[in-house]
Amino acid sequence: MDDPKVILSAKGITKSFPGVTALEDVDFSLRRGEIHALMGENGAGKSTLIKIITGVEHADRGTLEYDGRQIEVHSPLHAQQIGISTVYQEVNLCTNISVAENIMLGREPQTWFGAIHWRKMNRLAADALHRLGIDIDVTRPLGSYSVAIQQMVAIARSLEISSAQVLILDEPTSSLDVHETRQLFDVMLRLKEQGIGIIFITHFLDQVYQVADRITVLRNGRLVGTYPTEMLPRIQLIASMLGRSSTDLEEVSRVKFHRETTPQNGKLLELHGLGRKGSLEPIDLELRSSEVVGIAGLLGSGRTEMANLIFGIDSPDLGFMTIEEKKVTRFSPLESINAGVGLCPENRKEEGIVGDMTLRENIILALQARLGWFKHLSHARQDEIASHFIQVLGIVTPSADQLVKNLSGGNQQKVILARWLATNPQVLILDEPTRGIDVGAKAEIQRLVLELAEEGKSCIFISSELEEVMRCSHRIVVLRDRKKAAEFPGNVDDETIMKTMAGNL
Amino acid sequence: MKKSPFFKQIRESRLFWPVVALGLIFLFDAIYAPDFFKIGVLDGHLYGNLIVVLNDGAPLALVAMGMTLVIATGGVDLSVGAVIAISAAMGAVLINPALGNQLITNDILTANKTNTPLGIIILADLAAGTLCGLWNGFLVSRARIQPMVATLILMVAGRGIAQLITNGQIMTIYYTPYFWFGNGFILGLPVSVYIVGVVLLLATLLVRKTSIGMFIEAVGLNPKSTFYSGINEKNIKLFAYTFCGFCGAIAGLILSSYVKSADANNIGLSYELDAILAVAIGGTSMQGGRFSLSASVVGALVIWAFTLTMYTVGVPADALKAAKALLVLVVILMYSNQARTLLTRLAERKGAQHGIAD
Numbered sequence: 001m002d003d004p005k006v007i008l009s010a011k012g013i014t015k016s017f018p019g020v021t022a023l024e025d026v027d028f029s030l031r032r033g034e035i036h037a038l039m040g041e042n043g044a045g046k047s048t049l050i051k052i053i054t055g056v057e058h059a060d061r062g063t064l065e066y067d068g069r070q071i072e073v074h075s076p077l078h079a080q081q082i083g084i085s086t087v088y089q090e091v092n093l094c095t096n097i098s099v100a101e102n103i104m105l106g107r108e109p110q111t112w113f114g115a116i117h118w119r120k121m122n123r124l125a126a127d128a129l130h131r132l133g134i135d136i137d138v139t140r141p142l143g144s145y146s147v148a149i150q151q152m153v154a155i156a157r158s159l160e161i162s163s164a165q166v167l168i169l170d171e172p173t174s175s176l177d178v179h180e181t182r183q184l185f186d187v188m189l190r191l192k193e194q195g196i197g198i199i200f201i202t203h204f205l206d207q208v209y210q211v212a213d214r215i216t217v218l219r220n221g222r223l224v225g226t227y228p229t230e231m232l233p234r235i236q237l238i239a240s241m242l243g244r245s246s247t248d249l250e251e252v253s254r255v256k257f258h259r260e261t262t263p264q265n266g267k268l269l270e271l272h273g274l275g276r277k278g279s280l281e282p283i284d285l286e287l288r289s290s291e292v293v294g295i296a297g298l299l300g301s302g303r304t305e306m307a308n309l310i311f312g313i314d315s316p317d318l319g320f321m322t323i324e325e326k327k328v329t330r331f332s333p334l335e336s337i338n339a340g341v342g343l344c345p346e347n348r349k350e351e352g353i354v355g356d357m358t359l360r361e362n363i364i365l366a367l368q369a370r371l372g373w374f375k376h377l378s379h380a381r382q383d384e385i386a387s388h389f390i391q392v393l394g395i396v397t398p399s400a401d402q403l404v405k406n407l408s409g410g411n412q413q414k415v416i417l418a419r420w421l422a423t424n425p426q427v428l429i430l431d432e433p434t435r436g437i438d439v440g441a442k443a444e445i446q447r448l449v450l451e452l453a454e455e456g457k458s459c460i461f462i463s464s465e466l467e468e469v470m471r472c473s474h475r476i477v478v479l480r481d482r483k484k485a486a487e488f489p490g491n492v493d494d495e496t497i498m499k500t501m502a503g504n505l
Numbered sequence: 506m507k508k509s510p511f512f513k514q515i516r517e518s519r520l521f522w523p524v525v526a527l528g529l530i531f532l533f534d535a536i537y538a539p540d541f542f543k544i545g546v547l548d549g550h551l552y553g554n555l556i557v558v559l560n561d562g563a564p565l566a567l568v569a570m571g572m573t574l575v576i577a578t579g580g581v582d583l584s585v586g587a588v589i590a591i592s593a594a595m596g597a598v599l600i601n602p603a604l605g606n607q608l609i610t611n612d613i614l615t616a617n618k619t620n621t622p623l624g625i626i627i628l629a630d631l632a633a634g635t636l637c638g639l640w641n642g643f644l645v646s647r648a649r650i651q652p653m654v655a656t657l658i659l660m661v662a663g664r665g666i667a668q669l670i671t672n673g674q675i676m677t678i679y680y681t682p683y684f685w686f687g688n689g690f691i692l693g694l695p696v697s698v699y700i701v702g703v704v705l706l707l708a709t710l711l712v713r714k715t716s717i718g719m720f721i722e723a724v725g726l727n728p729k730s731t732f733y734s735g736i737n738e739k740n741i742k743l744f745a746y747t748f749c750g751f752c753g754a755i756a757g758l759i760l761s762s763y764v765k766s767a768d769a770n771n772i773g774l775s776y777e778l779d780a781i782l783a784v785a786i787g788g789t790s791m792q793g794g795r796f797s798l799s800a801s802v803v804g805a806l807v808i809w810a811f812t813l814t815m816y817t818v819g820v821p822a823d824a825l826k827a828a829k830a831l832l833v834l835v836v837i838l839m840y841s842n843q844a845r846t847l848l849t850r851l852a853e854r855k856g857a858q859h860g861i862a863d
Contacts, residue, residue: 313733333735345733354727356794361719368716369735376715419734 005031006065007197008053008084008166013062015048022048026062026223028216030166030197035188037200037212037229041241041299041464044218046201050168053199054086055079067165085158086168093154095143100125102142103157128156131194132187148180152187159191167191168199173207185211203300205234205502219243238298238498242466265289266324268458269341269427271310273319279305281483282318287427287460292453294473294490295462296497302482303462304346307431310460311343312336323427337370342420346431346462348409352416355405359397360386362404362415367422389418394444410441417448428452429460434468446472466494512852519788519795522839523803526786530810538817550690554813560687560763562809563697564589564756568776569783569801570708571638571749576784578745579725579793580645580652584637585753585780587663589773592634592757594667597676597767599626600683619680626683631754637663638750642743656746660777667769675768678761687763697759701802704755708748709798718796721745725793783808786836808832 009029015022023045030036040046051057053064055073064071066082073079076086093102101108103125109117125138134152142150151172158164169188173181188198188211200212208215208229215232217224217240224240232240265288275282280302287293297303308314310321312331321328323339336343345351354362363386364377371377377385386400393414397407404415413433420428430449434442449459449472463469469476476492478485478500486500515521534541544553568585575582599621602613619626637659644655678684689696712718723731724738731738756776761767781791786804789796808829815828838844 333733334737337735343733350727351729351733354723354730356726357719357723361723365719365723365731365734365736368719369737371716373717373720374715 005033007032007067009065010049010053011063011065013049013052013059013064015052015057015059021221023052023059023221026218026221028223028226030199031214032165032197033192033195034213035192035198035200035211037202037208037215038218039208039215039237039241040218044241045221046218047170048221049218050086050170050199050201053079054084054168080158080161080164083164084166084168085161085164086170087151087154087158087172088170093142093150093157095150096141098139099129099136099142099145099153100138102153103128103138103160105157107161125156128160129153131190132156133190134187146180148176148183151176151184155187155191159196164196166197166199168201170201171203172200173202173204181207203298205237205298208237209234217241234502235498238502241298242464242498265291267322268324269310270322271319272321274309274316274321275318276305276309276314276316277318279314279482280309280316281481283484285477285484287458289426289458290453290456291475292449292459292461292473294469294476295460295479296466296469296476296501297479297485298501299464300482301479301501303479304431305482306479307343307346307429307460307462310336311341311429313343334369337366337423337425340424340426341429342366342423342425342427343429344413344416344420344431344433346435348412348416348435353404353412356403358401359390359395359404359407359415360400363389363400363418363422366419370423385422386418389414389421393418393421393448408437408441410437410444413437413441413445417445421452425457427458427460429462431462432464433461434463434465442468466497470494470497519797519800520803523787523800523807526807526836526839527803527810530807530814534814534817538814541814541817546693550693550695554817556695558806558809558813559698560695561813562806563695563701564760564763564773565776565779565783565808566701566802566805567704567752567756567759568749568780569787569805570705570798571752572777572780572784573787573789573796573798573801574712574721574745575652575749576781576789576791577721577725577793577796578742579728580742580745581656581781581791582638582641582746582749583653583656583777584641584659584663585749585756586773586776587660587667588634588637588750588753589757589760589776590664590667590767590769591637591670592630592754593761593767593772594670594676594769595633596626596630596683596758596761597678598670599629600678600680601676602680615677615679617679617681619683623682627758630758631751634754634757635747635751637753638747639743641750642746645746646739646742664769667767671767671769673769675766677766679765683762684765685762687759687761697763700755700759704752705798705802712798717741717744722794722796725790726795779808780805782833782836785840788840 006029011027013023013026013028026045026049028049038046038049048057052059053073055075055078064073066084071082073082073084100122104121109120109124111117122138129136129138129152132152132155134149136145136149142153155167158167172184176184188200191198202208212229214226214228215237216226217237219241220243267286268289269287271283271285273282273284283306285293295303295306309316312333312335315331323341328335328339349355354365360382364382367385368377383400389395390397390400395411395414395418397411404412407415417433433445446468449461453459461469461472470490474490476488476490476497478488478497480501480503485503488497541554544551544555568589572582572585600619602616602618602620641656641659644650644658645652686696686700691699712721720731720736720741723736724741728738757773760772764772783804784801785791786807787797787800789801811829811832812825815825820828
């Protein structure tokens with residue numbers, strides 16, 4: 001594997017955080033003059049790998065090599081000195097000073113008596129941009145240009161700082177339109193010709209197939225593989241990201257459950273063209289009691305946006321929603337709780353748990369929110385509720401007074417489930433309930449969803465893992481590009497779903 | 506073996522560190538200024554440095570309680586000093602017997618009379634401060650202005666408002682019943698001590714026997730999760746700032762009663778900073794979250810015990826600020842994670858050795 005063209009390689013990178021292994025024995029290599037797409041769903045380990053390469057985090061095990069020499073990256077600044085530059089999704093430059101100042105900040109050329117040599121600075125900055133094929137007035141403030149240009153100024157700056165041979169672009173296109181994306185790709189191809197290796201992270205499959213030479217896929221912190229782009233058809237890429245082999249004939253060990261017979265109970269929740277500009281196109285959906293509806297779709301397909309709309313985190317500006325045939329007029333989490341809707345949010349740490357509070361307090365939080373300020377649950381009652389759910393959900397903890405941040409990911413997820421179950425909801429929306437938790441806990445949560453449905457509650461089950469969605473759902477709704485692409489009965493095969501997720505092949 | 510060892514339980518109590526700090530100051534006094542502890546009886550009530558600490562520390566203790574709730578939500582209230590001035594000005598103006606078109610003579614001005622019944626004065630004081638708090642809370646929770654900026658507005662404007670109320674004058678109060686709050690005694694102890702006690706008791710019951718305390722902590726620890734759990738974080742913040750204004754109003758009442766005047770420019774000066782320090786000594790994180798009202802009250806007493814100790818050992822008033830800086834430094838170091846881990850480790854090692862020796 002001693003390819004002389006390799007500029008950056010990572011071998012056997014392992015990194016764990018408390019409660020979860022983010023990366024396990026991952027190999028990665030980047031060649032000179034190559035655009036290398038790094039793919040994977042959330043929690044796959046992409047960002048951890050990038051953080052290790054750029055010195056934000058340090059690997060527990062494994063080595064990094066740059067230009068044939070083993071390196072240790074201490075900090076992002078150090079990475080830059082070595083020759084690894086990163087441009088993040090959010091442009092972190094100053095929009096109120098000129099383009100030239102932004103590019104040359106900290107390295108302004110000076111006149112003989114120490115003042116800034118403006119003319120020289122502007123010329124150097126213009127040259128730097130010219131090398132990227134961009135000719136703009138560098139004396140105007142950065143803020144007067146589009147995000148795409150700002151992005152490219154950031155690239156120019158990062159290449160200017162050090163003679164970087166490795167450029168990492170972390171979701172650079174997520175806020176660009178088609179034309180701007182094209183512009184960025186031109187720059188990337190130009191840099192590629194100059195022999196710079198580019199790591200390209202994106203969630204847009206089209207773009208990967210437009211520019212990438214090779215694709216590395218990560219899933220659940222493990223390397224799935226590195227493939228030349230032309231050898232990896234789109235459907236296979238999705239399959240490997242989601243953990244299903246499309247040629248795999250092995251029948252999923254589906255939980256035997258009266259899934260085939262879609263319950264014909266009353267409608268519990270209905271969406272009629274519910275949407276919100278810029279986040280979700282109008283969508284229709286109905287949910288009956290005792291029913292689990294799975295939502296499949298890639299990241300950015302509108303899964304979380306839909307969950308947030310139904311639960312009232314965001315307010316819709318199109319269409320309407322009914323719960324038990326009553327039209328919902330006010331959208332807020334509290335209204336939703338009162339109407340019997342609960343949401344286990346996607347981002348457990350930031351939107352779910354309150355890490356520095358005890359398990360007991362975390363469990364009663366939503367229930368207490370419904371009761372209000374003055375109908376306070378007594379300590380004894382809180383303990384009773386907490387220990388009930390600790391037992392029912394099998395939460396592993398020394399006591400109900402343990403701080404939630406000290407629990408493992410799976411147990412934290414169960415605590416949030418308990419928080420919602422305590423409010424006795426009719427509809428439970430689970431957004432990625434099994435992300436980043438171990439296999440055992442995953443199975444338990446899936447089983448729990450099915451049990452809830454048997455009790456007459458209904459669930460909206462969102463997951464990146466197709467297998468999981470298929471195993472649990474009576475019906476499966478596929479979202480693509482913030483729209484509902486199709487709806488299937490629960491016994492649909494994964495091939496069909498993946499094709500729908502991928503769109504036109 | 507579910508119960509922690511007794512010592513550990515004490516050490517993890519929120520009151521432990523503030524009480525230790527108070528203890529250290531008293532220890533210093535015991536060695537260098539034993540007179541500090543002398544308590545005598547005069548005219549049927551107690552007097553002495555310790556009583557002065559309680560009486561002088563009362564306004565700060567009140568303000569610190571309000572500040573505790575605000576800081577626990579992850580905010581800060583810089584306007585409490587100004588609120589004190591507004592509340593004091595309100596009281597002084599309503600007492601002023603020369604209100605209206607009366608010809609003002611010195612006789613009328615200095616008469617032991619009031620223009621407004623005492624009950625109304627108290628209500629007006631409290632209403633003015635509470636309104637100020639409501640204003641801050643509105644800016645922070647509804648207009649979503651950063652707490653420091655939002656309360657800075659009233660911090661700057663508040664003293665101006667107080668001056669408008671008093672017509673730009675330092676108003677001296679001659680109405681004796683009003684003096685009772687800052688100078689009176691009940692059963693030998695200053696009235697202000699009882700006021701602090703009652704407010705502390707009621708406030709503790711209010712936040713701990715309802716869900717308000719838990720909601721405040723949740724908002725301070727993770728506002729996003731709190732919102733996702735259906736808690737109206739806006740109203741929680743509004744409550745905290747309003748309560749802080751209310752506490753500032755009581756402090757203004759006591760202070761103006763104590764100094765028998767309302768000086769819009771100087772009354773309650775830099776109380777906001779002392780209150781923040783008191784809350785810090787009380788162990789509430791500046792980032793919000795867990796809080797203890799009584800620990801903050803002890804924090805206020807630490808500040809006043811320290812101030813009085815410095816006076817007692819002869820540190821001149823103008824050097825006091827430098828000495829206070831030392832206190833701040835020690836507090837910050839004591840509460841740093843590094844120092845905490847070090848102390849905990851030391852304590853545990855000692856405990857372990859003890860265990861082996863046994």
